[in-house]
Amino acid sequence: MIPWNDIETKWRAKWSQSKEFEIEPDSRTKKFITVAYPYPNSPQHIGHGRTYTLADVHARFLRMNGYNTLFPMGFHYTGTPILGMAKRVQEGDKELIENFEKLYHVPPDTIKEFVEPVKIADYFHEEIKQGMIEMGYSIDWRREFTTIDPVYKKFIEWQFRKLKSLNFVVQGSHPVGWCPKDQNPVSQHDTLGDVEPDFTEYILVKFHLDDVIIPTATLRPETIFGVTNLWINPNIKYKKIKVDNETWIVSPECAYKLEFLNKSITVISEVSGSELVGKTVSILDKKVPMFPASFVESQTGTGIVMSVPAHAPFDYQALVDYQKQNSSTIQPIPIIKTEGFGEIPAKEIVEKMGITNQDDPRLDEATNEVYSKEFYSGVLRENTGKFAGLKVSEAKDTIKAWLAESKNSDILLELNDGPIRCRCGAECVVKLLNNQWFLNYLDQAWKDKTNQCFEKMSILPNEIRTEFNYVVGWLRQRACARQHGLGTNLPWDQNWIVESLSDSVIYMAYYILAKYVNSRELKADSLSDEFFEFVFYGNGDAKQTAAKCGVQENVLQKIRTDFAYFYPVDARHSGRDLVPNHLTFFVLNHVAIFPEALWPKQIVVNGSVLMDGKKMSKSMGNIIPLRKAIQDYGADPIRLAIIISAELLQDADFNLESVNTIKGKLEAIYEDCVRHKPGMPAKLQSEDNWILGRLDHLIIQTTGAVEKMRLREALHHILFSFESDLQWYLKRVEVKRRTDVSGILHKILAVRVAMLSPFAPHLAEEMWERLGNSGVVSRSAWPVPSNSTDSSSIQSEELLQSTIEDIKNVLKVTKITPQKIVLYTADPWKVKAFGKIAASVVAGQTNIGAIIKDLIANPETENIKKDPDFVKKSVNSILAEPEEMRKIRAELEPINETAVLSSELSALVKKEFGVDMQVFTESDTAKYDPKNKARMARPFKPALYIE
């Protein structure tokens, strides 16, 4: 057993002692690797570990390749969820407090402090940081910060003044879910039952009753042409109110809602619904009556409904109900033609479903069906005037605009799935916030520049690139400030706090400053915009800026030099959920604020982590906290298990079996590390050359994979793919009773351990030490191929392997117990012909006929006439080989098969099958060949006889 935790502690201490990851500018090329910083509202779990692990592997790999690689980390305190949590703690929320105690193991005394939001953030900040340290991430902790640090706030203020000066910040109105009691916007975390406060925009169609306006709320303004009457609930006490300069009649609930939508409301009087029934209202050139209906609800819309019986099942049924008791000549007016429906869709569907009264709940279903069919495939009929022929999906917006223009409509915003309650208990409403600040991501020049940056960037995996392009095209204005939460106040309007996805877009630049903040050489006190202009752009005079900002001049210069050295960002890692927001904003803001030379170079996106194939969630109880997992399984096995289970964009399935498999694999390599000593044998034999060639191959494959961040593939090469090669080598060595291969095995191990070290850094250090190396493997060079490839060794080892395979195959099929094995190698003319065939194939000629013609034309190979099938078989066997091997076959002198087989294979055959073996050439007159097999011989495919 490997004492994982001891080894990890030991090496972490060493790294920390030698300040291994504290990176300063030097003469080498730099790389700046960043990851989206965490939001500290809970401990991190295995899933969070994935992105950070990928970034860490990336950073460590680059470091071994000679790059001076900085990997920093910060903590994102900005936002509202923590605020909501603090409030819930204050209220004594059982569920939350239990989560803290049982799930997160937060000490009770600490939980008490959680009424203060910052304490929550601070606690989980430390928790997450410890986890990152324990995972062995090669982070330069001197550059740590939180987004509520005073200097950070100055930085964000600068960023926003900058954006504003570039006209990227604009003001407008914006609807939000709102708690009237708290006077605050509500998001999902602020509502009882964590309901997302979604809302819908209704069109208020204004009917006129003399000089009073009767507004009706609808989602289908186009149906105005089919209106036959209004529905009024006689039992509702409506309010007559003054709305700005007009007089409206609406339900009391509606009157209340309107107040939050920028309207000034004064109640004039009450009007009973029954008083309104029977009166006639007008709109455009229409006059319609108001009829009573029980389905009309006071709390929905205005409490008055526009009736379109041809297309609205509710209206149709209410009309039928009304006409049972009253005489009325009103008929539905069809205004939409839809394939699959007849004249009056509402009638059809109501009758089909067997609905007989307006309180039937199935009317909702009926409404949905008519609505969606008509929306996507309906066309307006002739009786809709200038809109005739328009598709409903287009007509909706056109008519909406037309009504608004002619002052026949207004807007009502209403919460979906209401009532939604705030945690304080009050019922939420929709509020139209005035003077909301937006980042104008609509700006075309801005978008163009962003696209330019994306074009030049490396996006891994590249499949995700189209998604970025789509997002950039689709982005509109984005609210960039809120009225509560932790964060930085808008510099020009203290009522607003910069929203969390807007204060996290260029903070990678702040890592450079953070080091000096932490060393107290940089203080917020008198920091002004000149400071940032100097550091980021080199603008201004150092002496003056230093004096003005209260910074030592040499410190200021150093910060500027550091920034110029480390920027731009070379890679940004994140989960794919941040593609449509943070990652895109990150690029947008960089191109807005920084010159092209400082634009980011690469984005690496990864999928999420599943637990035993299922999504991790609190309710399923399958969340494994990262630190717990480290204690139980060790950091390295977890790192490997996360990486090996899926390629970048796939969801990685984490399960205990894979962790154990990995552990086993690592343990085997670890044990091997004490067995071998350095020192090459005096003379390399065929199998030595071969295995060293395979080792080169391994290095090339692995390096290529890591460069593309195909880490699963890379790990596979290191841990598994090489295994079968190694087994073959060991078998060969054993059969030959060699004792001089320790050095070769040592070299192989050293290469594998070095390549393993970005993935499993702690254990790799331990292995490296066991191998007798001085110094840390983290600082060693990434292995490079030694070009020891010797193609004749490759050919002869391949020959031996495939011959053994053939023998096994025959034995398996015939089920005979061998007494004697005889091999026959191909005649020289076949070898010649085979070489030519290989050359043709490599050149792209696989047409059998053409190849045969060619061969016959040459006296050396004209024998082919006797055995044309030889060509087909050869072509196939060459095609069945890897490309490099085909080249070798075509270009290189063939080996002497008879010699190789007799000298090397006998012992292997003896060991494998326990019998003696003889080798003849095909045309040897003295050969033993009772079954006439020899003629089947082909190059690299000796004929075979077993008895």
Added chain:
RNA sequence: GCGGGAGUCGCCAAGCCCGGUCAACGGCGUAAGGUUCAGAUCCUUAUCUCCUAGGAGUUCGUGGGUUCAAAUCCCACCUCCCGCACCA
């Protein structure tokens, strides 16, 4: 609806960009054998079907097509997953 992604041999999952190395990596599971007093671990072998000579057949969501050759390229269809905002 718009946009993105995926359907592979029991399960997970590579391969598809760059067509032959693909009956298709690897892991898990299953089976047999070895180690063990026994079990767990570990190691070896096998794991689409057929086969007494190294072979053949049928497979990679479905149906077509291109090609000497297709899991891989093209067309159509079916099914599933994710995002669509002011929230980290």
